Amino acid sequence: MNVLPLAEPPPRADQRRREQHKLGKRLRHQVGRAIADFGMIEDGDKVMVCLSGGKDSYTLLDILLQLQKKAPVAFSITAVNLDQKQPGFPAHVLPDYLRSLGVDFHVIEQDTYSVVSRVIPEGKTMCSLCSRLRRGALYTYAAQHGFTKIALGHHRDDLVATFFLNLFFHAKLSGMPPKLLSDDGRHVVIRPLAYVREDDIAAHAEARAFPIIPCNLCGSQENLQRKQVMKMLDAWERESPGRVETIARALGDIRPSQLSDPKLFDFLALGARDGALPDAHAWLGGETHDRAT
Template sequence: MPTLRHADRRGAHEATRLAKRLRHQVGKAIAEFGMIEDGDRVMVCLSGGKDSYTMLDILLQLQRKAPVSFSLIAVNLDQKQPEFPEHVLPDYLRSIGVDFHIIEQDTYSVVSRVVPEGKTMCSLCSRLRRGALYSWAAENGITKIALGHHRDDLVATFFLNLFFHAKLSGMPPKLLSDDGRHVVIRPLAFVREDDISAYAQAKAFPIIPCNLCGSQENLQRKQVQKMMAQWEHDTPGRIETIARALGDIRPSQLSDPALFDFLSLGRRDAAAQADAHAWLAGEPHAAARGGDD
């Protein structure tokens, strides 16, 4: 049918445009933050979700024409969740000819035993998962660890810290681990989640749902995501504006004296400056009393 063929051509064209946009955004993030260097051995952390599949796919495309030489290895942590389809990732990775490794560590039992029923598991689960991945990276000459967090994750983390932890911080596109041994990169830092969803559907990735934390509905992150979705519905483009703001920080327009020297701003050299204790003590300065008798 002509109409059906036209729809197929249109769908293929849109998929091609989407892939090009994702390559551009990932390439831009890699360049702006110096994520990948010549000779890097990049560990692509693959969970079986749409984000990590997309990250691996786009990195493989960029690798073919990259201005530097680097290798990729896909690594999955099998956490021994009940009914986890262990064959899906290995079968997929073999089908596309990607070097991979499966780490087997029963973090599911640990989390299920330690976390009280009704409490969120994400914090402990992520710490155990991070420890297993970091250990394997250290033992296998990995120079960069790639995670599949996207633009919306970065914005959501900013609001999580703002609303629940009273601090302005987020999820940086590139960071050094606390022990100083690992460089973590987030190549999808500029990519919208909606685009990832569309791309994963077009590519028909074999998605594996996370049954450990995905079933927990009362998570703080889900509250923030619901808020962001409503914002985007009411004012399209708002999340992109916030994401750009995370890369345009003005310390002098905030209130952190550790980032900006407010004490020296406009200070006269000869003027005395009392500390907070003196201001609160209730004892006026000699000059304010008219001098000593």
């Protein structure tokens, strides 16, 4: 008679607590290291944490609040949510949650949903326009209220995925930096989750029972370029565990002389002897030039 294997017993409550404690400690360490490595937060900073209602931004706020209690510098935290007036959006969820924490917060109300729905043809990706409108609203609020840092919930996997998006679809080597000065020079954007794995964020969000709000505007759209890249990274990670972490580390070890961008490395001067070099027109024109014999 065949004997079925016994099912794995569920982890005991004390074991789960130990695992959650270890995970929380790891997240605090990774976020603290990112803040230190990139000089993200200084003494006296007013940090605006952009809270969407997803697992990433909830985790960002949670870890920053924990670090704030023992940080070597004093800084304030304000959670800011942009209510984009999506149909069925549960507007009470975030305020109720933030009040329960006693966190300073503000909700910006701006009907970007109608704008995106009107401008983007049905079936086309809404993410790009939605992102620009959202960024504009948040930047405006940050400027009006004197915030010195804008904290976003992008994590390690987002940074790696953005690199491949730009590589595959835009033919450039660029990514999503952990710290960024906005184009107008008025805002410093920080990504304290830059070293954190998405799987760890998902586990932390589940353990903390955050009231997740799904994005029904763009998050449910299929066949997005980012989803294609994430599927590729997931497959790589299954085949070769640790590969995504290796790629993430490589993004912090750039060697311009080993690439091909003459704006980043002076290839013209490399090994050049005395005398002016002919320009591209001379090489491409095929003209005959007198040479000393």
